Every structure is written in structure tokens, then in C-alpha cells.
Amino acid sequence: xxxxxxxxxxxxxxxxxxxxxxxxxxxxxxxxxxxxxxxxxxxxxxxxxxxxxxxxxxxxxxxxxxxxxxxxxxxxxxxxxxxxxxxxxxxxxxxxxxxxxxxxxxxxxxxxxxxxxxxxxxxxxxxxxxxxxxxxxxxxxxxxxxxxxxxxxxxxxxxxxxxxxxxxxxxxxxxxxxxxxxxxxxxxxxxxxxxxxxxxxxxxxxxxxxxxxxxxxxxxxxxxxxxxxxxxxxxxxxxxxxxxxxxxxxxxxxxxxxxxxxxxxxxxxxxxxxxxxxxxxxxxxxxxxxxxxxxxxxxxxxxxxxxxxxxxxxxxxxxxxxxxxxxxxxxxxxxxxxxxxxxxxxxxxxxxxxxxxxxxxxxxxxxxxxxxxxxxxxxxxxxxxxxxxxxxxxxxxxxxxxxxxxxxxxxxxxxxxxxxxxxxxxxxxxxxxxxxxxxxxxxxxxxxxxxxxxxxxxxxxxxxxxxxxxxxxxxxxxxxxxxxxxxxxxxxxxxxxxxxxxxxxxxxxxxxxxxxxxxxxxxxxxxxxxxxxxxxxxxxxxxxxxxxxxxxxxxxxxxxxxxxxxxxxxxxxxxxxxxxxxxxxxxxxxxxxxxxxxxxxxxxxxxxxxxxxxxxxxxxxxxxxxxxxxxxxxxxxxxxxxxxxxxxxxxxxxxxxxxxxxxxxxxxxxxxxxxxxxxxxxxxxxxxxxxxxxxxxxxxxxxxxxxxxxxxxxxxxxxxxxxxxxxxxxxxxxxxxxxxxxxxxxxxxxxxxxxxxxxxxxxxxxxxxxxxxxxxxxxxxxxxxxxxxxxxxxxxxxxxxxxxxxxxxxxxxxxxxxxxxxxxxxxxxxxxxxxxxxxxxxxxxxxxxxxxxxxxxxxxxxxxxxxxxxxxxxxxxxxxxxxxxxxxxxxxxxxxxxxxxxxxxxxx
RNA sequence: GGGCUCGUAGAUCAGGGGUAGAUCGCUUCCUUCGCAAGGAAGAGGCCGCGGGUUCAAAUCCCGCCGAGUCCA
Numbered sequence: 001x002x003x004x005x006x007x008x009x010x011x012x013x014x015x016x017x018x019x020x021x022x023x024x025x026x027x028x029x030x031x032x033x034x035x036x037x038x039x040x041x042x043x044x045x046x047x048x049x050x051x052x053x054x055x056x057x058x059x060x061x062x063x064x065x066x067x068x069x070x071x072x073x074x075x076x077x078x079x080x081x082x083x084x085x086x087x088x089x090x091x092x093x094x095x096x097x098x099x100x101x102x103x104x105x106x107x108x109x110x111x112x113x114x115x116x117x118x119x120x121x122x123x124x125x126x127x128x129x130x131x132x133x134x135x136x137x138x139x140x141x142x143x144x145x146x147x148x149x150x151x152x153x154x155x156x157x158x159x160x161x162x163x164x165x166x167x168x169x170x171x172x173x174x175x176x177x178x179x180x181x182x183x184x185x186x187x188x189x190x191x192x193x194x195x196x197x198x199x200x201x202x203x204x205x206x207x208x209x210x211x212x213x214x215x216x217x218x219x220x221x222x223x224x225x226x227x228x229x230x231x232x233x234x235x236x237x238x239x240x241x242x243x244x245x246x247x248x249x250x251x252x253x254x255x256x257x258x259x260x261x262x263x264x265x266x267x268x269x270x271x272x273x274x275x276x277x278x279x280x281x282x283x284x285x286x287x288x289x290x291x292x293x294x295x296x297x298x299x300x301x302x303x304x305x306x307x308x309x310x311x312x313x314x315x316x317x318x319x320x321x322x323x324x325x326x327x328x329x330x331x332x333x334x335x336x337x338x339x340x341x342x343x344x345x346x347x348x349x350x351x352x353x354x355x356x357x358x359x360x361x362x363x364x365x366x367x368x369x370x371x372x373x374x375x376x377x378x379x380x381x382x383x384x385x386x387x388x389x390x391x392x393x394x395x396x397x398x399x400x401x402x403x404x405x406x407x408x409x410x411x412x413x414x415x416x417x418x419x420x421x422x423x424x425x426x427x428x429x430x431x432x433x434x435x436x437x438x439x440x441x442x443x444x445x446x447x448x449x450x451x452x453x454x455x456x457x458x459x460x461x462x463x464x465x466x467x468x469x470x471x472x473x474x475x476x477x478x479x480x481x482x483x484x485x486x487x488x489x490x491x492x493x494x495x496x497x498x499x500x501x502x503x504x505x506x507x508x509x510x511x512x513x514x515x516x517x518x519x520x521x522x523x524x525x526x527x528x529x530x531x532x533x534x535x536x537x538x539x540x541x542x543x544x545x546x547x548x549x550x551x552x553x554x555x556x557x558x559x560x561x562x563x564x565x566x567x568x569x570x571x572x573x574x575x576x577x578x579x580x581x582x583x584x585x586x587x588x589x590x591x592x593x594x595x596x597x598x599x600x601x602x603x604x605x606x607x608x609x610x611x612x613x614x615x616x617x618x619x620x621x622x623x624x625x626x627x628x629x630x631x632x633x634x635x636x637x638x639x640x641x642x643x644x645x646x647x648x649x650x651x652x653x654x655x656x657x658x659x660x661x662x663x664x665x666x667x668x669x670x671x672x673x674x675x676x677x678x679x680x681x682x683x684x685x686x687x688x689x690x691x692x693x694x695x696x697x698x699x700x701x702x703x704x705x706x707x708x709x710x711x712x713x714x715x716x717x718x719x720x721x722x723x724x725x726x727x728x729x730x731x732x733x734x735x736x737x738x739x740x741x742x743x744x745x746x747x748x749x750x751x752x753x754x755x756x757x758x759x760x761x762x763x764x765x766x767x768x769x770x771x772x773x774x775x776x777x778x779x780x781x782x783x784x785x786x787x788x789x790x791x792x793x794x795x796x797x798x799x800x801x802x803x804x805x806x807x808x809x810x811x812x813x814x815x816x817x818x819x820x821x822x823x824x825x826x827x828x829x830x831x832x833x834x835x836x837x838x839x840x841x842x843x844x845x846x847x848x849x850x851x852x853x854x855x856x857x858x859x860x861x862x863x864x865x866x867x868x869x870x871x872x873x874x875x876x877x878x879x880x881x882x883x884x885x886x887x888x889x890x891x892x893x894x895x896x897x898x899x900x901x902x903x904x905x906x907x908x
Numbered sequence: 909g910g911g912c913u914c915g916u917a918g919a920u921c922a923g924g925g926g927u928a929g930a931u932c933g934c935u936u937c938c939u940u941c942g943c944a945a946g947g948a949a950g951a952g953g954c955c956g957c958g959g960g961u962u963c964a965a966a967u968c969c970c971g972c973c974g975a976g977u978c979c980a
Contacts, residue, residue, distance in 0.1 A: 094980085360977070361909075420976075426920075452913040454977045485911060485979050728974085781954085821964075825927060846963070852927090862926075874963040878926040885926085886963035 003027075005204040005220075006193045010169045014176075016191075026194065029206075031187040039190040039209040046300045048211035049293045052262035055183030060145075060270055063257045064122045067147045070178050076149050077116030081123045083354040083682060084143075085363045089689045092199075094363045099123035099148035100221075100248045104199065107152065108221070110159035110244050111691045115674050118151040118165050122253060124350050128366055131373070133304050135340030137313075138265040138296025140304070142370070143347040145253035149174065156243035160693060168204075171218050171247050175208055178251075182260070184210060191218075197233045200225045203245075212300065215255050219248040264293035267339040274342040274393065282383035284334040291321060295332065337377045344374040345390040346398075348410070352391065353400035355621050357639045358413045359732035371410070372417050387414055405621045409641045424455040425463055432467035440470045447480050505572030507539030511668075511696070514601060514710040517541060517554070517592040526581045534575040535562070535582055541592050542576060544569035547687055548627040549604055549709045554592040556582060564590075596631055597710070599741060603634040605666055605700060605711045606656070606718045606740035611636055611686070612703035613655035614736065617648055624686035625733050629709070633724060633739045633747070640734045644726050652736070656721045659701050663716030667699040680704045720744045795827035804836065807904055810857055811836040814897050818842035821850065821884060828852035828882075839868070839900045841893050847872040848886040849896060855881060859907055867903050871896045 006027070011018070016029045021038035028038040037043040058066060068078050082089075086096040090104065099121055106112035122145045133140035151165040172191065180186055189210050194217075196205035202223040208216040222245035223231055229240030258269040267275055279286065286292075294317045302309055318328035351367045358368040375387060388410040395403050428449065435441050441464055449455045461471040474480065509519055521537035535556065544567040545551040551567035562578040569575070582588055607627050615622040618640055626637040644652075673695045676684060684697070686705045698707040700715060712718060722744035725737040739747040759766045762776070802815040813831050817824060817840050824840040831838035832852040837859060841849040849868045853861040862878035869876030869885025871892055876885015 362980090365979085416976095423976080430921080448913080451911085451978050452976085481978075731976095777954095784954095822927090829927065848963075850927095865926085869963065872963080876926080876963060878964095882927060884964070888963085 006206075008169055008172060010172050010176075011191075021192075026192055028190045028192040028209075030190045035190070038192050039188075039212065040192060040207065040214055041212055042301045044209075044212050046212040046297045048213055048259050048262055049264055049297060050262050051211070052260055053184050053188065053211050054260045056260065058257055058260040060253060060257050063260065064145065064147065064253055066182070067178070067251060067253070067256070068120055068122060070181060071118075071120035071149045071174070074174065076118045076120040079115050079119050079121050081121060081145075084124050084126050084350045085354050085356050087363050088682075089685060094366060095126045095128065096123060097125050097127055098248075098250060099125075099146045099150070100219075100246075101125075103150070103152075106689065106691050107160070108201070108244065108246060110154060110156065110161070112673070113160040113693055114150070114152050115677065117161060118149055118247070120147075120149045122147045126347055126350065126366075128369075131370075133310070134343050135267070135336040135338075135377075136295075136310050137299040137304050138267075138292065139258075139300060141254055141266060141270065141343050141346075143343070143350055147251040147253050147256075148249050149247070150249070151247040152244065153246065154244045159244070165247075167245065167247065168220055171220070171249065172206065175216060175218060175249075179208075179210070179215075182256075195233060196221070197235045197237075201242075202231070202233045202235075202239045210259065213255055213259055214252075215259070216249060216251040219250070221246045221248050264289045265296050265339065267342055271342045271346065271394075274345065274390070275338060277393070278338045278341055278381075278383060278385070278390070279335070281385045282334075282338065282378075282381045284338050284381055286335055287331050291317065291332070292335070294320065334381050337381045338383075341374055341377050341381075341383065341390070344370050344377070345387070346394045348374065348391045349394035349398055349400065349406070352406040352409055353395050353398060353402065355402070355623055355639065357409065357621070357641045357732035359730050361730050364730070364732045368413065371413050375414060375417055386411075402619075402621055405619055405641075412641055420454060421459075424449075424453055424459065427453060428455060428460050428463040429467060431460075432464040432469040435469055436467065440472065443472070443474055443477075443480065446471065446473065446477070447484065450477075451481055451484060503536055503573045504538070506537060506569075506574040508574070509539055509541045510543050510710055514597075515713070517594045517597060519590045521588060521590060523582045523584055523586045523588055525584055527575075528581065529577070532565070533562075533578050533581045535578055536573060536575060537588070537590070540567075540574050540576070541590060542567045542574065543592075543597070543600075543710055544574050547707060547709045548607075549600055549629045552592045552597055552600075554590065556588045556590050558582065558586050558588045599631040599743065600629055601710045601712045602718050602741035603629040603631070603739075604709045605715065606660075606721050606738065607634055607636050608698065608700040608703050608705060608707070608711075609656045609659045609715060609718065609721060610652065610723075610736060610738055611638060612701060613652045613659065614638055614640075615703075616655055617651045618644075623683065625729075627687065632743045633737055635735055635737045637729050637733050637735045639732055641732055643728060644734050644736075649723055649726055649736070653721065653723045653738075656723075656738075660715050660718045660721060662701065663714050664701050665714055666711045667697075668711065669697050669699075670694045671697050676706070717741075722747045791823055791826050792830070795823060795830050799827050799831050799838075802831070805901070807837075807901060808908055810859070810904075810908065812839075812901070812904065813837070814839040814841075814900050816840075816842050816893060816897055818844060820844040821848045821886070824848060824850040825852075825882075825884065832881075837904065839864070839897065839904075841868065841872075841897050841900075843890040843893060846886055846888050847874070847890045847893050847896075849876065849884065849893075851878070851883040851900075853881055859904060864900070864903055864907055868896045868900060871899065 011029050016031055017033050018027055018029055020027050021043055023037050023043035026038055072078050082096060082102040084096050086093050086101050102123060103114060107114045124143060125146050126143050130140045131142055134142050152161050153164040153167060154162050176186060179189060189208065191206040191208060194205050194207045196203055196219045201221050203219055203221040205217055205219040207214050208218065222241055223239035224242045225237055226240040227238065229238035231239045233239055254266055254270050258266040261269040263269045295313060298313045298316060304310055314328055315325050318325050347370050356363050356367045358364050358371060378387065388407045391410050392403055392407055395406050431441060431445060446457050446460060449460055450457060457473040457477055461473065464471050503524060519541045521539050524536045524538055527534040542552045542554065542564060543549065546569060554564050556562045556564060556576065556578065560580055560582065562580040562582055564576045564578055566577040567574060607629055611624055623639045624636065625639050628635050671694065673693060676695060676697055684704060684706050690706055695706045696708055698705055698711060719741040721738055721740050723736055723738045724747055727735040729735050755766055755769060759769050762769060762772045764772045798817060802813045805812050813836050817827060819842055824842065828838040828840050828850045829852060832854050835854050837857060838852040849865060849872065851861040851865040853859045860880045862880060862883040865876040865878050865883025865885045869887055872887030873889040874885060874887020876883060878884055
């Protein structure tokens with residue numbers, strides 16, 4: 001990175017000098033000319049523990065307020081944090097890991113204006129990759145708040161923002177000023193040059209270091225990935241300047257709070273009350289501060305990448321205080337676990353507070369992971385306080401309103417985990433018994449137990465030991481698990497036909513009046529494709545597929561009639577896929593299939609009505625997780641932590657139809673996105689975030705959503721909503737399948753017809769069908785048993801008449817019996833019970849033969865049956881005691897019976 | 909979004925092409941003043957659903973439904 005990028009006037013004016021750190025080789029800026037090293041570990045160590053650099057101690061809340069109000073008083077607008085569940089607005093990541101995530105990709109790319117410019121925010125973030133270090137290093141937390149100020153600048157004209165708000169000089173000046181306002185000794189502060197790369201962007205950056213701690217990162221994002229770019233960055237890729245250049249800062253709220261208190265660990269500073277409560281409830285004794293501080297200081301010197309690093313830290317500190325490693329571990333592990341529990345409960349509060357439902361996919365899975373880990377840690381230190389109480393405490397502190405649901409979710413999830421553990425224990429016990437003779441459980445079984453059943457190897461070891469079976473967990477265990485998942489990849493990417501850059505955005509007439517289906521337009525171009533044509537018009541009433549609503553169909557005509565089979569929108573241009581080409585420049589008349597459009601409109605409005613009904617019945621945590629509208633039926637998926645009961649489904653249906661009958665107007669309006677967000681909140685974006693300054697808002701009764709679909713004008717036009725089915729898509733996501741309008745009536749009639757026909761078959765009134773069906777089923781089972789008994793009796797009777805013979809002293813009965821194989825079997829069994837060999841054959845459709853041999857006679861029944869069956873033109877077999885077979889040759893049954901005697905003689 | 913595992917008696921689970929089983933629980937009887945325990949007998953199964961292969965499917969194959977779990 002070019003040195004000039006970092007040579008700021010601010011540094012010159014304030015007496016900074018640029019130095020090269022002899023340890024790490026990086027350049028840094030400092031006011032203290034005598035300073036040799038950059039200040040950041042491992043070049044320097046933590047010196048703030050017991051020696052806080054600020055004038056006052058701050059709590060987390062106080063520090064957050066201090067920061068935000070500082071920037072507010074410097075002309076920044078304070079905005080509310082986004083959810084920690086970043087998957088709600090982008091599909092490339094799961095969790096929010098930095099404040100800039102809030103503005104990617106729409107704002108950073110210049111498609112959408114920022115909510116304010118410049119702005120300040122304190123954004124909760126979660127970094128799962130640190131999970132193993134939480135509690136142990138003294139500094140890692142799973143969740144943290146990234147306090148930030150951002151300025152969005154652009155050289156380009158006509159984007160969502162233009163011109164420069166401020167850039168590097170002001171950013172560094174703000175940082176200095178903020179630190180000074182806290183009373184930080186400015187000559188101890190260093191600004192380390194440290195180019196930043198991430199997510200396809202890059203730029204110069206400073207790390208701000210004070211007393212060994214990295215407090216903030218000031219990123220000047222002005223590069224984008226470009227094969228031919230002139231800047232090569234540390235990731236090995238080349239980048240070039242972009243039109244937008246963005247100030248992206250990150251001030252660690254937890255770090256600032258920690259430094260202000262100078263406690264041995266960050267955990268004591270950030271959640272003192274929670275740590276106290278956990279230690280007290282679990283009876284955890286705290287080691288001396290000095291020991292904890294040593295661990296933090298030493299761990300602070302290194303990037304902790306794996307468990308070995310932490311082991312090294314502990315060994316060193318243990319040596320210093322004169323303890324064996326084992327004793328030292330016994331001393332610090334409980335408090336470390338207590339710290340981790342305190343931390344994890346806050347993460348859970350963030351996650352569940354933002355409406356994440358534990359699940360087996362996506363962010364829900366991460367929530368489950370954290371929750372289960374928390375339960376294990378709490379168990380290890382004997383913490384008996386219900387987890388829901390701890391999470392609720394954190395949620396209360398963070399000001400979440402959905403606390404009852406959070407409690408509910410935590411309780412259910414802990415119960416589920418208990419069940420999984422129970423199930424796991426039984427499975428491990430069985431597996432251990434299976435390998436009891438070998439003395440140990442093989443590694444592939446361990447992998448299987450973990451991967452398919454979620455049982456940690458240490459738990460396997462514990463239980464297997466009780467059974468006297470040993471377990472060797474290889475060091476690369478989790479790598480072995482990963483191997484199982486790495487076998488195949490190859491997602492075929494379908495290429496999209498690129499949009500002609502010359503084409504203007506198509507006029508979307510369906511927004512003016514969704515009721516109208518005819519229009520005139522000019523053909524701008526026709527493209528020939530593999531399976532038809534794509535026509536672009538200057539304007540259209542055809543709705544292109546989007547937002548879960550399928551495309552309209554219809555015709556375009558000017559003498560020629562072109563059938564429109566599909567409609568897609570790409571970069572604002574609508575493509576009509578047709579079976580015929582139309583000439584460029586022609587004026588055409590368009591006609592959308594009106595009935596289909598009508599049905600789709602009803603279904604779309606009904607979708608809003610149903611999700612709103614679900615929210616009213618189940619609670620505010622219900623959030624759309626996907627939807628597909630159709631002509632015959634539609635479906636809506638939404639988050640909910642329990643299976644829907646029949647009664648809840650009925651109630652949702654009742655509430656939905658009440659909204660229909662209310663016949664309220666469906667309001668559609670274009671609002672400034674920031675006004676809309678302010679008024680309706682982030683939950684506006686149930687189906688993803690649209691681009692642009694203005695967004696379309698659809699209001700159906702109490703339900704308000706950003707939505708680009710076509711709707712009926714009053715709820716009454718939906719006519720009738722019928723819920724047809726519910727499914728569980730994943731843990732935590734329920735699906736409701738429903739029909740609206742005419743197809744809802746059809747759906748009801750279909751069900752009615754089924755019931756009618758059933759009633760007719762039974763010959764009872766419809767109301768009696770359930771009771772009658774139950775009775776019939778019971779009686780059917782009774783009769784099955786009766787038949788079995790009668791068959792046995794019949795078999796006895798028939799075999800009584802059978803002639804007994806002897807072959808080499810073995811009693812033997814061969815008899816023809818035309819009955820199904822079950823009966824032959826029953827008959828053979830009763831003969832075998834008398835100590836005789838039995839051969840029964842007969843026809844029942846095809847020919848069948850059964851051979852039974854008492855245990856004490858040395859004759860293989862299966863073999864005999866096989867030979868007899870081959871006479872019948874088929875095949876057969878069985879066990880030594882019992883054989884059966886059959887074939888198509890019914891006219892050779894008697895012959896087979898006759899020959900059974902000689903076959904048995906051979907086999908004996 | 910992808911992978912893996914599992915659906916058999918009220919519960920927990922065996923079996924894995926050839927007669928559906930075990931343990932606990934349940935019912936009745938015996939022993940007992942009574943209970944626990946013990947003994948004896950018994951009831952209880954659309955082997956998740958639907959197709960296919962086969963002389964024969966709980967078992968093999970395909971699809972669906974349901975449950976669990978790991979990963980991105």
C-alpha cells in the first residue's frame with residue numbers, strides 16, 4: 001500500500017512521527033518520538049490491567065452512550081442497530097459481524113442511500129469463530145458491540161449519494177478527540193498502518209492501539225476487487241479504486257469498557273452482575289485477580305488459534321505461581337466456564353431477541369449450538385439456575401420486548417437437548433456393548449455418533465467407560481468429521497442472459513392499476529433464445545416473476561399473436577418470453593390472462609392476511625421465512641418454535657377470514673425508505689430488502705410490508721381463505737398451505753366430496769363417519785384375529801385326515817391343500833408340532849409349497865422347498881426348520897407332492 | 909442449501925428376503941394378613957404411508973410423511 005495513503009496533514013500538524021516497528025515491521029504514527037515498537041501485542045503487552053488509561057470507569061451502557069452522543073454532537077445521526085441475524089437482508093452471510101454489514105451490499109454499492117450521512121451506531125455483532133476462546137483468553141467474547149461512525153462519499157454522479165462528507169483527516173481527528181474526551185493520554189496512542197481487505201473490498205486502515213489493546217480500526221474503504229487492478233493486497237488479489245469511498249470505523253465497546261475499568265478480564269468489566277450471579281449460584285471460587293490478569297496478559301500476546309496455544313499460556317502462568325498444570329487447570333477452569341456462560345447468555349439474548357428460532361439450519365442452528373454449549377458449560381460447574389432465567393436477565397438488560405417468547409424458546413430448547421442427551425446415552429450404551437469384546441469403540445463409530453446423532457466424543461468416552469469399553473479420540477477428530485462432508489460440491493450455476501446495457505428500464509403499468517389487463521406498447525427489441533423469443537417493450541402490464549408471485553401469462557398482438565409464457569425482470573428491464581417474434585418498433589396490444597392474474601392477486605393479498613393472522617394468534621415473533629403464491633394454492637413459511645396445533649391452525653383460519661370480511665382497503669404507497677423504516681421498523685422487510693430510495697409499502701389491516709406484488713384493492717375481494725395443510729419445513733419453520741377465492745371454495749368442496757363418498761360407502765350420515773370408521777377399523781382388526789384362529793383350527797382338521805408315512809424312520813406327511821401360503825404354513829406347523837415332517841402344496845392363483853421339519857430331525861426344509869418349487873417352475877428356500885416356495889406350474893402340484901418323498905430321502 | 913441416521917407392542921429397542929421377537933409396563937391367577945418380591949398364564953403389532961423388484965418384503969429399491977443430527 002502506498003505510503004502516501006497514510007501521510008495525513010493531521011499527523012503533520014499534531015507532531016506525529018512515522019516509525020517502523022522493529023518487531024513486526026509495520027509502520028505506525030505516534031506523538032511520542034521515543035517510542036520504538038508499534039504498541040500492539042506481541043510487540044508490546046497489555047499494560048492497562050490495574051492501570052486504566054481513562055479518567056472514569058464506565059459500564060457497558062455508559063460507554064455506549066458516551067460514544068454515540070460524542071458523534072451525535074459532531075453532526076452524526078444516531079441510528080438504531082440492525083438485527084444480529086444478517087441473513088435477513090443478505091444471503092452471503094448468516095450473522096452480523098461488523099457495523100458495515102448493515103450497509104452491504106445496497107448502500108456500499110451506491111444503489112441505496114444510507115439512512116443518514118454521516119451516521120453513528122452501536123451494532124451488536126456475533127463472531128462464532130471465537131467460540132473456543134471465550135472465557136479463557138480474558139479478552140474474547142462471542143458477542144460484541146461494534147461502535148462506529150460511517151461516512152459515505154462518492155465521486156460518481158447520479159448514485160444514491162454524491163460528494164464527500166469527510167475522509168481520512170477528519171476520521172483520525174475524531175478518534176483522537178474522542179480518546180481525549182475520555183482522558184486518554186494521547187502520546188501513548190499509536191496509529192498502526194494496516195491495510196484492510198474483506199468481502200470484495202479493501203482499503204488503507206489504521207489500528208488504534210493504547211496500552212497494548214487494539215481499541216478501534218479505522219478503515220478507508222475505496223478499493224474493489226478487479227483482476228486488472230493496480231493495487232495488490234495481502235490476500236493476493238488485485239484491486240482498483242472505486243467511485244464510492246466509505247469511512248468504515250469499528251470501536252470495540254467491550255474493549256473501551258474493559259480499559260476504563262482495568263479489570264483482569266473483559267468479562268468482569270462487561271457483565272459483572274451476571275458473573276457474580278453465576279459464581280454465587282454455582283459456588284465457583286475466584287482465583288486471585290493477579291492470576292487471571294497474568295493469563296489475560298499472556299494470552300493477549302498471541303493470536304489464539306487453537307487449544308495448544310491456550311495450553312502453553314496456562315503452563316507458563318502455572319509455572320510462575322508454582323502450581324502443576326493440573327492444579328492450575330482445576331483452579332481456573334470453573335471461573336473460565338462461568339465467564340463463558342455469562343458471555344453466551346448475552347449472545348442468546350441477542351439472537352433470540354432478534355427473533356432467531358433455534359433450528360437445524362442457518363442462524364437457527366448457530367443459536368442451538370450456542371445454547372447447547374452453554375448448557376454443557378453450566379452443567380460442568382454445577383450451575384443449577386435455569387438457563388431461561390439467565391438469558392432473560394440479559395434480555396432485560398438489553399431492552400428486548402419479546403422476553404416471554406425468549407423464555408419459552410430457551411425452556412423448550414433445553415428440554416429438547418435433554419431428550420437428545422437421553423437418546424444419545426442409550427445409543428452409546430448399545431454401541432459400547434456391541435464393541436465390548438473388542439474392548440474399544442472404533443473411530444468411524446465415533447464420527448458416526450457425532451455426525452448423525454450429535455454425541456460429542458468425550459461423552460461417548462464417559463459412558464463407554466462405565467461399560468468397560470475404552471475410547472480413543474484422535475486429535476484430528478473434527479477434521480475427520482469435516483472429511484465426511486467434503487466429498488461432493490459442484491453447484492451448477494445457470495448463466496443468465498446478459499441485459500443489453502442500451503435498454504431503458506421498462507415502465508411497470510401494473511403498479512398504476514392492478515385491475516387493468518390491457519395495454520399498448522412499443523416493441524424495443526426481440527431476442528431469439530434456444531426455446532423461443534424474449535421481447536422487450538417500453539412498458540408493460542405483465543407482472544414478472546418476483547417476490548414469490550409467479551409471472552403473468554397472456555398475449556401480445558399486432559396481427560400476429562405471440563403467446564406470453566413467462567415474464568422475467570433483470571436490472572429493471574422486463575423480458576416477455578413468447579413463442580413468436582415481434583418486429584422492433586411495432587406498436588402491440590397486450591392482454592394479460594385476467595382470470596389467472598385475478599387468482600394470483602387474491603392469493604397474494606391472502607398471504608399477507610394469513611401471516612398477519614398467524615402473528616396475532618401465535619405472537620409477534622412470527623416472521624415470514626419464504627412464500628410462494630399460486631393460482632390453486634399458496635404457501636407461507638414462517639418462524640415459530642413449536643409445532644402448530646390443530647386448534648391454532650383453525651384459529652388462524654378464523655382470524656384470516658375475519659380480516660377478509662372486514663373488507664378493509666389494501667393500501668399501496670411508495671415511501672421514502674428511511675421514513676418507512678422509522679415508522680414500521682425492520683420487520684417491514686419480510687421478504688428481503690428492496691433497493692432504491694423509495695420502496696413500495698403494502699398495508700393490509702395491521703400488516704405492513706415492503707412488497708412489489710399485485711394485490712386486490714379490498715380484503716373482501718379475497719373472498720375466502722381456506723387453510724389446506726400445515727407442514728414443518730425445518731425445526732423452527734412452519735408452513736401453511738392455503739387457497740384463496742374460488743380455489744378455496746374448490747378446496748372445501750373437494751374435502752366435502754371425500755367425506756360424502758366415505759359416508760355413502762359406510763351408509764351412515766356424514767357426522768357419523770369418524771365414529772363409524774373407528775368401529776370398522778376395530779372390527780377389522782378383531783376379524784383378522786378371528787380368521788387366524790379359525791385357520792389354525794381348520795388346519796388341524798385338515799391335517800387329521802392326512803396320511804402319515806415313514807421315510808427311514810422319520811414320520812412324514814405330504815398333502816395337497818389349495819389355500820394361500822399362510823394357511824399352508826399354519827397347517828405345516830401343526831404337523832411339525834406333532835413331531836412329523838410336513839409337506840403341503842396347493843394352488844391359490846399360482847402354485848405354492850411349504851415344508852416344515854421338527855427341530856430334532858436332521859433335514860433341511862429350505863433345501864427341500866427349493867427343489868419342490870423348481871418343479872413348479874419357480875423358486876423357493878428358507879431355514880432348516882421351515883421352507884416355502886412357489887411357481888406358475890399349477891398342473892404339477894400333485895407330481896411335486898409325489899416326488900417329495902424321494903427328495904427327502906436324498907436329503908436325509 | 910447439502911450430508912448422515914432413525915420410524916417394529918404402551919415405553920426402550922433387537923431382527924434385516926423364508927413362521928414378527930426381547931426387556932420393562934399392563935391384565936388375570938398362584939404364594940401372602942397385606943404389600944414388595946417371586947412363580948404361572950395372557951392381552952397388546954396396517955413392522956410410518958404409497959409404489960416397485962421377488963415364488964416370497966418388516967427386511968431390497970424408489971417416492972412421500974414424520975423424528976433426530978452434522979455442516980455451510
